[in-house]
Amino acid sequence: MSERRVTMADVAREAGVSPTTASFALSGRTDMRISDASRERVLEAARQLGYRPNVTARSLRTKSTQTIGFVSDRITTTPFAGDVIRGAMEAARERDNLLFITEAGGDRAAESSLVHALLDRQVDAVIYATMFTRYVTPPKELFGRRVVLLNCLAPGFDAPSVIPDELEAGRDAARALLAAGHTQGIWAIGGHQAVPATPEGIIAGNERMRGLEEVLREGGARLDGVIECDWDTLDGYREVSALLAAGTRPRALVCLADRVSFGAYQALAEAGLSVPEDVSVISFDDQDIASVLRPALTTLKLPHYQLGRLAVELILRGGPLDPIVHRVPMPLRERSSLGAPAGN
Amino acid sequence: MSERRVTMADVAREAGVSPTTASFALSGRTDMRISDASRERVLEAARQLGYRPNVTARSLRTKSTQTIGFVSDRITTTPFAGDVIRGAMEAARERDNLLFITEAGGDRAAESSLVHALLDRQVDAVIYATMFTRYVTPPKELFGRRVVLLNCLAPGFDAPSVIPDELEAGRDAARALLAAGHTQGIWAIGGHQAVPATPEGIIAGNERMRGLEEVLREGGARLDGVIECDWDTLDGYREVSALLAAGTRPRALVCLADRVSFGAYQALAEAGLSVPEDVSVISFDDQDIASVLRPALTTLKLPHYQLGRLAVELILRGGPLDPIVHRVPMPLRERSSLGAPAGN
DNA sequence: GCATCTTGCTAATCCGATTTAGCCGAGCGG
DNA sequence: CCGCTCGGCTAAATCGGATTAGCAAGATGC
Numbered sequence: 001m002s003e004r005r006v007t008m009a010d011v012a013r014e015a016g017v018s019p020t021t022a023s024f025a026l027s028g029r030t031d032m033r034i035s036d037a038s039r040e041r042v043l044e045a046a047r048q049l050g051y052r053p054n055v056t057a058r059s060l061r062t063k064s065t066q067t068i069g070f071v072s073d074r075i076t077t078t079p080f081a082g083d084v085i086r087g088a089m090e091a092a093r094e095r096d097n098l099l100f101i102t103e104a105g106g107d108r109a110a111e112s113s114l115v116h117a118l119l120d121r122q123v124d125a126v127i128y129a130t131m132f133t134r135y136v137t138p139p140k141e142l143f144g145r146r147v148v149l150l151n152c153l154a155p156g157f158d159a160p161s162v163i164p165d166e167l168e169a170g171r172d173a174a175r176a177l178l179a180a181g182h183t184q185g186i187w188a189i190g191g192h193q194a195v196p197a198t199p200e201g202i203i204a205g206n207e208r209m210r211g212l213e214e215v216l217r218e219g220g221a222r223l224d225g226v227i228e229c230d231w232d233t234l235d236g237y238r239e240v241s242a243l244l245a246a247g248t249r250p251r252a253l254v255c256l257a258d259r260v261s262f263g264a265y266q267a268l269a270e271a272g273l274s275v276p277e278d279v280s281v282i283s284f285d286d287q288d289i290a291s292v293l294r295p296a297l298t299t300l301k302l303p304h305y306q307l308g309r310l311a312v313e314l315i316l317r318g319g320p321l322d323p324i325v326h327r328v329p330m331p332l333r334e335r336s337s338l339g340a341p342a343g344n
Numbered sequence: 345m346s347e348r349r350v351t352m353a354d355v356a357r358e359a360g361v362s363p364t365t366a367s368f369a370l371s372g373r374t375d376m377r378i379s380d381a382s383r384e385r386v387l388e389a390a391r392q393l394g395y396r397p398n399v400t401a402r403s404l405r406t407k408s409t410q411t412i413g414f415v416s417d418r419i420t421t422t423p424f425a426g427d428v429i430r431g432a433m434e435a436a437r438e439r440d441n442l443l444f445i446t447e448a449g450g451d452r453a454a455e456s457s458l459v460h461a462l463l464d465r466q467v468d469a470v471i472y473a474t475m476f477t478r479y480v481t482p483p484k485e486l487f488g489r490r491v492v493l494l495n496c497l498a499p500g501f502d503a504p505s506v507i508p509d510e511l512e513a514g515r516d517a518a519r520a521l522l523a524a525g526h527t528q529g530i531w532a533i534g535g536h537q538a539v540p541a542t543p544e545g546i547i548a549g550n551e552r553m554r555g556l557e558e559v560l561r562e563g564g565a566r567l568d569g570v571i572e573c574d575w576d577t578l579d580g581y582r583e584v585s586a587l588l589a590a591g592t593r594p595r596a597l598v599c600l601a602d603r604v605s606f607g608a609y610q611a612l613a614e615a616g617l618s619v620p621e622d623v624s625v626i627s628f629d630d631q632d633i634a635s636v637l638r639p640a641l642t643t644l645k646l647p648h649y650q651l652g653r654l655a656v657e658l659i660l661r662g663g664p665l666d667p668i669v670h671r672v673p674m675p676l677r678e679r680s681s682l683g684a685p686a687g688n
Numbered sequence: 689g690c691a692t693c694t695t696g697c698t699a700a701t702c703c704g705a706t707t708t709a710g711c712c713g714a715g716c717g718g
Numbered sequence: 719c720c721g722c723t724c725g726g727c728t729a730a731a732t733c734g735g736a737t738t739a740g741c742a743a744g745a746t747g748c
Binding site for chain 2: 116
């Protein structure tokens with residue numbers, strides 16, 4: 001694209017040395033002796049001419065493009081996951097790397113084709129990411145390659161995974177509930193989300209529930225009930241409405257996702273119940289909506305930014321990528337939806 | 345990254361021809377005569393060996409990397425703008441191009457550095473995008489380059505712009521209002537948004553308001569008032585509450601952004617007013633929240649996907665990029681917040 | 689005083705493609 | 719029978735760097 005760039009040959013000519021000398025001077029390598037005077041002249045010429053190395057040309061020889069590929073199912077589309085990309089991007093930037101972002105939309109063929117497009121461009125590594133935490137089998141083109149799995153697990157596939165610590169988040173939700181004094185009338189809305197159609201629950205739902213029940217039990221409390229439903233606003237609204245209509249009067253709702261909480265808020269409002277005076281709500285995810293809901297939602301944040309950042313950091317650390325599962329903490333965002341239990 | 349790739353030399357050897365012949369056979373060029381037999385053998389050998397051209401190496405000679413750079417202020421972060429990237433990505437994919445996605449966070453120095461990183465990698469073109477429609481001055485590194493401005497305008501900068509058709513959207517909002525029978529008691533919340541701190545309004549606010557007032561006037565109606573405030577949930581809540589507290593009873597609210605509508609909903613609910621029976625609401629943007637609000641919000645959609653797609657299409661069309669402003673329609677999403685005016 | 693090191697630098701290759709220049713043999717006109 | 723054209727193909731150069739091999743001059747060792 002337009003006007004010829006200054007090349008190393010230009011710099012060498014300007015400095016009156018050979019391209020070899022220019023190369024060594026510019027890369028700062030010391031295994032070839034260059035006099036201070038020559039080095040200075042090269043550096044000065046480079047500055048003068050505004051020389052910038054052609055990364056593409058260099059990579060032909062060095063095999064390193066300072067470029068990472070990012071393939072996901074539909075991560076850019078999901079409202080909150082832009083943070084994953086931002087985390088990855090910023091970590092990459094700090095080490096002069098750039099990201100190719102791609103999205104396969106869940107289509108295996110598209111996925112393979114994208115991975116090929118990435119490999120054709122000689123990316124140094126590939127991040128294979130999913131929108132929801134789940135098990136995956138990466139495309140075969142990725143076998144034997146430098147890969148980090150982001151937000152997913154692939155047993156038997158030789159690559160590290162970076163996922164949110166859902167188990168500990170479940171425990172933290174229980175701890176927050178107990179700390180506020182809740183021991184009874186606690187309902188979980190959304191449940192394990194073991195619905196095949198929405199695979200997110202396979203990991204997130206199970207672990208959140210497990211951690212929750214574990215700590216509740218240890219604290220001498222327990223769940224009055226678990227309502228299994230899809231993790232969306234409509235289901236949250238419907239299920240909580242039904243629960244209230246059936247005469248149940250919960251004191252605390254653990255919504256397995258913010259979308260569910262939003263539906264629950266609508267159902268509670270319609271029933272004339274206020275949060276947190278009548279019913280406390282604690283949730284998971286910390287989507288944008290959580291902070292603008294009234295009252296603002298207390299929730300365990302999915303650490304998207306950190307997830308993206310760590311994935312890139314593992315790659316840029318250099319050395320082999322050990323197939324370890326890295327669990328990133330989900331911080332509790334304490335806002336206003338969790339209060340003391342309503343008096344009897 | 346790992347195991348040596350099959351090169352064209354391998355294919356040529358396998359087919360028993362020179363690399364030159366292999367190159368011409370594979371690229372399908374006809375300006376050099378290759379016998380059908382040779383061509384077939386090359387193609388067969390390539391298939392056999394699973395040959396894929398090294399795009400990086402090729403670009404060294406051809407100057408085309410089939411790669412587009414994308415620089416934005418903070419577009420990945422904004423909840424709804426993932427669609428811009430998706431639109432751009434998909435359009436790129438259709439033509440075997442890939443996108444480098446970067447984000448400068450509004451920092452000029454970071455912006456320059458990112459553009460350099462992009463140019464060092466020989467991108468064929470750069471998309472310069474902003475989160476909100478506004479005027480910009482692109483970094484000097486972009487002058488004379490192949491650039492498309494996305495969601496922004498830069499008078500005097502020689503590049504096409506792709507922006508939403510805010511003016512027509514304002515008109516459409518007015519038309520929808522008139523069609524529903526509204527002619528009085530109409531208030532605009534959010535106004536022109538000419539607040540220096542939030543530059544989004546510079547274009548969007550002014551044009552939406554202009555289109556709105558123009559068509560309202562033509563229809564024999566007018567705005568009872570315009571409340572200038574920030575385009576966020578809290579301001580929407582505050583301003584509408586204040587309006588109602590002052591004894592005003594609007595029949596229709598034109599909220600200049602969905603975030604404002606959400607705040608307005610909260611204020612109306614607290615005042616015991618229902619949508620759309622007591623007060624109609626029409627809005628702009630169509631963020632995710634618009635469809636899960638109760639009642640679902642009627643709004644003019646910001647065409648993010650189309651914006652991203654068109655930007656890439658302009659680039660891949662080939663030929664010079666004329667400095668034209670392309671306005672993409674904002675479709676009306678009719679849902680349930682707009683009804684007939686409340687009876688007197 | 690001659691062999692051996694250093695020091696400081698350059699020529700030549702290589703990376704994996706594309707592209708230009710040109711070679712060789714067959715067919716053809718004269 | 720000679721010179722030309724043309725079909726089919728290859729050698730070599732090129733793109734912009736990194737890297738290996740090696741060379742010349744001065745310093746040092748003995």
